[in-house]
Amino acid sequence: METSGKVIKCKAAVAWEAGKPLSIQEVEVAPPRAHEVRIKVLATGICRSDDHVLSGSIDNVRFPIILGHEAAGIVESIGEGVTDLKPGDKVIPLIAPQCGDCSSCQHPRNNLCLKADLGKNRGVMADGTTRFTYQGQQIHHFLNTSTFAEYTVVEEIAVVKIDEMAPVHKICLIGCGFSTGYGAAINTAKVEPGSTCVVFGLGGIGLAAIIGCKVGGATRIIGIDINKDKFTKAKELGATECISPQDYTKAMHEVLIAMTGGVGVDYAFECVGHVDVMMAALLSCRMGCGTCVVVGIASAEARISLSPKLFVSGRTLTGSYFGGWKSKDCIPKLVSDYMAKKFNLDGLVTHTLPFDKINEGFELLRAGKSIRTVLIF
Incomplete structure (x- = not known):
């Protein structure tokens, strides 16, 4: 040029x-x-x-x-x-x-x-x-x-x-946004067919995580946000139900455990970047095999205090950066998948x-x- x-x-x-x-x-x-x-x-x-x-x-x-x-x-x-x-x-x-x-x-x-x-x-x-x-x-x-x-x-x-x-x-x-949320479900959590997932935060990354959960075959995908205006979009993209913490007096992890028959969810995705939400996501995971993926970015001074019992009971807490994609290898393929209408x-x-x-x-x-x-x- x-x-x-x-x-x-x-x-x-x-x-x-x-x-x-x-x-x-x-x-x-x-x-x-x-x-x-x-x-x-x-x-x-x-x-x-x-x-x-x-x-x-x-x-x-x-x-x-x-x-x-x-x-x-x-x-x-x-x-x-x-x-x-x-x-x-x-x-x-x-x-x-x-x-x-x-x-x-x-x-x-x-x-x-x-x-x-x-x-x-x-x-x-x-x-x-x-x-x-x-x-x-x-x-x-x-x-x-x-x-x-x-x-x-x-x-x-x-x-x-x-x-x-x-x-x-x-x-x-x-x-950034789509690959981060979508990959958190597909690569990091490896969402399985028939599983139950919850996504905290229905912004761009959270909605991309919902798309990933749907592609992964989850049969129940619960979206959580205080902004109910986002519920319609979340359901269009794959959420089976959406709830707001403002509608409950109980802690969200207690609500989710009750919603899943006392078991908890298989996969939880924290897409907000707040330590209290991260704890709620982890506590909502089922004992023995539940996985919580932290995707949101918390403030620099934020800290989490955890009981070791949460891990001895078989839960997994992990994070995800850029959805786990090796960028040069995977981004052209993601673009091709979009062009082929494998996701929207x-x-x-x-x-x-x-x-x-x-x-x-x-x-x-x-x-x-x-x-x-x-x-x-």
């Missing part, structure tokens, strides 16, 4: 500090260096994780920063040494990179590449520098991706080519807005009025 090798000036939503709205600015995006790829972002979703940064609940984030991590676009240019991508390829940036060489990538059950930025919040590329500047000031990266910009630069281990016919305003969700994620997109209305999209999220807002450039 004619911009190859040149600095690109483009619009980006910059977070200057926690607690403040994003600011649309014209930033400079440097060309990709060796083993890097510059992407023209076409569509990007607004995820709760982005809001966690803006609210200050994720610590050690380096401001100013360009957030965004759930996107699809096309390759604008490539750096030296990049061989598996070319300009014009349709791609998804990856919050879970896959270098293929580290011990985690080579482990058959591990998808957390040692080069991932999870929890580190370095805010820079592998060489310790950024590719974003604003009037000479350095702007930091987020989760290897930074998709709240018309152009972004990522490392080649953090981007994968997908079906060129895939609709970007839908499959961008595979970059269209219902997760409730709002589509122009990029300039990004702050409006965050307000919809905070007000509980959206599942996923997708921004179009």
